[in-house]
Amino acid sequence: MPADRTEVTEIVTGLATFGAPDLATALADPPAAFGGVGEDRWSRLRGLAGEGRFRAEFAAAWANGSCFLRARDGLRGRPPEVVEWKGPHRPPGVDPLPADLRIDHVYLVSCKYNSRITLNVSPRSIFAAPGDPGTGDWFGEVAPDATQALYDVVRFETGLMGALPDRVGALSPAQRRQLAVALGRGRWTSPAAAEAYTALSGAVATGSARRWRDRLHRREREQEATLWRFLRVAAATYFVLGSDATRMVRMRVGSPWDWRQSFRLRRFDVAPAATRQPVVTWAATVEDRDAGEERTVEGHVEIRWSHGRFAGPPEAKVYLDTPHHQVPGYWPLT
Numbered sequence: 045m046p047a048d049r050t051e052v053t054e055i056v057t058g059l060a061t062f063g064a065p066d067l068a069t070a071l072a073d074p075p076a077a078f079g080g081v082g083e084d085r086w087s088r089l090r091g092l093a094g095e096g097r098f099r100a101e102f103a104a105a106w107a108n109g110s111c112f113l114r115a116r117d118g119l120r121g122r123p124p125e126v127v128e129w130k131g132p133h134r135p136p137g138v139d140p141l142p143a144d145l146r147i148d149h150v151y152l153v154s155c156k157y158n159s160r161i162t163l164n165v166s167p168r169s170i171f172a173a174p175g176d177p178g179t180g181d182w183f184g185e186v187a188p189d190a191t192q193a194l195y196d197v198v199r200f201e202t203g204l205m206g207a208l209p210d211r212v213g214a215l216s217p218a219q220r221r222q223l224a225v226a227l228g229r230g231r232w233t234s235p236a237a238a239e240a241y242t243a244l245s246g247a248v249a250t251g252s253a254r255r256w257r258d259r260l261h262r263r264e265r266e267q268e269a270t271l272w273r274f275l276r277v278a279a280a281t282y283f284v285l286g287s288d289a290t291r292m293v294r295m296r297v298g299s300p301w302d303w304r305q306s307f308r309l310r311r312f313d314v315a316p317a318a319t320r321q322p323v324v325t326w327a328a329t330v331e332d333r334d335a336g337e338e339r340t341v342e343g344h345v346e347i348r349w350s351h352g353r354f355a356g357p358p359e360a361k362v363y364l365d366t367p368h369h370q371v372p373g374y375w376p377l378t
Contacts, residue, residue, distance in 0.1 A: 060109025156286035186251030224352030249316035267312035
């Protein structure tokens, strides 16, 4: 289901830029100049549209692609010679530009529909000092006592006392998966386990925020680089086409060159948050050079186990809480 929705939003956004009169016409005879899709996917999209599935996504993507075709910042009414879809594969190495579509080898487009997540990475890459190898288990590293306390409770309550080691750090990958299956994805096994997880969440958030502050103040321009990373400010200008809960999102995202011409970072603050899972909030205070005033952009980082409780290494999801149209460096498409 998520894969179908993603393909609808990305492919149909690109399809609309060719200027067909309507979606049905475009899907019936898709342009040969649209690379990376293939007949199997076109057939799948025609089937989804015919069944009436993802109706809102089809409509929003078509409207956004059509807008980009007309926009002065975009194609200015000239249908493209070629559109390329990156698809579900990951490019080799680090992807510096978050683009799903490339138009005429020049225009890079990121399709962002109803998602506030800008990054999904390891907690170490955000909070720890560069070069710090760590242990691979962020929870056990920043909150060892709380992690062990929760493990002691759930190892007993799942009946796995004899099957699992005494120390959480000694778990093998197979034993981690075994424990995750026993715990499931619903409520914790008891109020005691839930209370232990709440304590763990607070300890992880506090420890992560402390390390993050140390990192941000240790290196020159670390704060600016972090903000650009969270906002996905990349080496070249690209476009974001999508929607959020309240409006269509049609933005031009400037490069670092553009950003510094218009803005200056004044402060970057982080703090642990009291929630049911480990969360660290972040807020950047930015000077708008043209307006002569300060603006604030906010977000948060959620830290959780991947693939279930205790199963995989913790991951950190970065959320942008400020609406796109209020973010410094995101200019509305004209």
